[in-house]
Amino acid sequence: PSTPIHSATVSAPTNIACIKYWGKASSHYNTPINDSLSLTLDQADLRAVTTASCCKCFTEDKLWLNGKEVQMNASTLKRFRACVDGIRALASDKVDDITHQIVVTRSEWETMPVHIASYNNFPTAAGLASSAAGYAALVASLVALYDAREEYPGQFSAIARQGSGSACRSLYGGFVAWRAGGEREDWSDSIAEPVVDEMHWEEIRAVILVVSNKEKETSSTKGMETSVTTSRLLEYRAKHVVPQRMKEIEKAIQEKDFESFGKVTMMDSNQFHATCLDTYPPIFYMNDVSKSVVTMVHVYNEWAEEIRAAYTFDAGPNAVLYTLEKYQVELLALVLRYYPEVGEGYVNNSELRKEAMEFA
Ligand code: PMV
Numbered sequence: 281p282s283t284p285i286h287s288a289t290v291s292a293p294t295n296i297a298c299i300k301y302w303g304k305a306s307s308h309y310n311t312p313i314n315d316s317l318s319l320t321l322d323q324a325d326l327r328a329v330t331t332a333s334c335c336k337c338f339t340e341d342k343l344w345l346n347g348k349e350v351q352m353n354a355s356t357l358k359r360f361r362a363c364v365d366g367i368r369a370l371a372s373d374k375v376d377d378i379t380h381q382i383v384v385t386r387s388e389w390e391t392m393p394v395h396i397a398s399y400n401n402f403p404t405a406a407g408l409a410s411s412a413a414g415y416a417a418l419v420a421s422l423v424a425l426y427d428a429r430e431e432y433p434g435q436f437s438a439i440a441r442q443g444s445g446s447a448c449r450s451l452y453g454g455f456v457a458w459r460a461g462g463e464r465e466d467w468s469d470s471i472a473e474p475v476v477d478e479m480h481w482e483e484i485r486a487v488i489l490v491v492s493n494k495e496k497e498t499s500s501t502k503g504m505e506t507s508v509t510t511s512r513l514l515e516y517r518a519k520h521v522v523p524q525r526m527k528e529i530e531k532a533i534q535e536k537d538f539e540s541f542g543k544v545t546m547m548d549s550n551q552f553h554a555t556c557l558d559t560y561p562p563i564f565y566m567n568d569v570s571k572s573v574v575t576m577v578h579v580y581n582e583w584a585e586e587i588r589a590a591y592t593f594d595a596g597p598n599a600v601l602y603t604l605e606k607y608q609v610e611l612l613a614l615v616l617r618y619y620p621e622v623g624e625g626y627v628n629n630s631e632l633r634k635e636a637m638e639f640a
Pocket of ligand 1 (some may be wrong): 295297299300301302316370412444445446447500501594595
């Protein structure tokens with residue numbers, strides 16, 4: 281019989297941080313200087329779909345991204361190895377082919393090179409946390425392939441973290457915190473954990489405005505490096521601002537208090553971009569369109585006399601607006617009126633779109 285190819289395919293969603301991760305404490309372990317918190321978006325069109333395969337017939341490990349083979353540089357290779365070796369070390373003996381009763385033992389997996397093929401259905405590296413979905417899907421596909429088991433809760437997230445920091449949060453649904461850790465020397469306490477049940481706050485919605493799908497000029501790794509070494513504001517933020525904000529936002533989420541949730545989210549996005557400006561040389565992720573979205577949201581909230589929408593921007597100009605289900609048509613109508621092109625973005629509900637168009 282021919283040599284079997286074992287494979288598993290999974291998809292993983294992106295996540296958008298409300299309390300931002302910016303700055304590494306250890307570049308070796310890829311750990312942060314502060315806790316962060318995000319919402320994992322369950323939209324079908326913001327996912328990475330990844331197939332992990334392995335076979336004795338493969339000659340070497342390989343990676344494809346959106347159909348093109350990736351020639352891994354030192355940094356990508358280190359991330360890739362951390363994920364593959366990390367998950368493979370947790371493999372169990374597995375009956376991989378029920379029909380032929382092929383049993384693959386833990387040690388056998390190590391003799392087989394892996395092939396990884398991943399697709400993103402949204403702009404790569406445009407500040408929509410494509411790396412979060414990508415590395416989360418990589419880890420999850422390997423977990424499925426090797427039938428890996430955690431030795432402690434959060435261990436898979438600690439491995440995903442070594443691919444891309446924010447990826448550790450995409451392994452869970454709903455609101456997820458990434459605890460910075462650092463008590464343990466090997467940083468095994470730098471893990472993600474859900475802060476509430478995935479279904480806890482079902483009324484939360486995210487509207488994404490793709491202002492630009494160009495690749496960002498400053499990668500998050502490079503940006504964090506200069507921010508950590510030059511920005512005093514970042515140091516202050518990590519020590520004196522984020523700990524309090526984490527408490528506030530977790531409480532707001534527990535109590536489904538959108539007013540507080542929205543305010544903290546907007547303030548934290550603003551402070552993150554302020555630390556970018558405080559970096560030397562400065563980093564500009566938001567552009568004029570991004571800034572006008574900020575104004576639009578504040579005008580809308582003032583008009584409503586309450587916070588109905590909250591913006592947040594990652595390392596790029598694209599805006600993510602959080603709102604509640606009952607305001608999403610209203611908000612979408614505003615977006616479509618002022619940003620007809622970017623409003624196309626990610627509202628994957630044609631009914632809702634129709635309703636908003638009429639409203640606009
Ligand atoms: O995980 P990275 O290295 O792509 O960094 C992500 C940084 C931000 O998206 C700006 C913030 C965050 O917490 O996701």
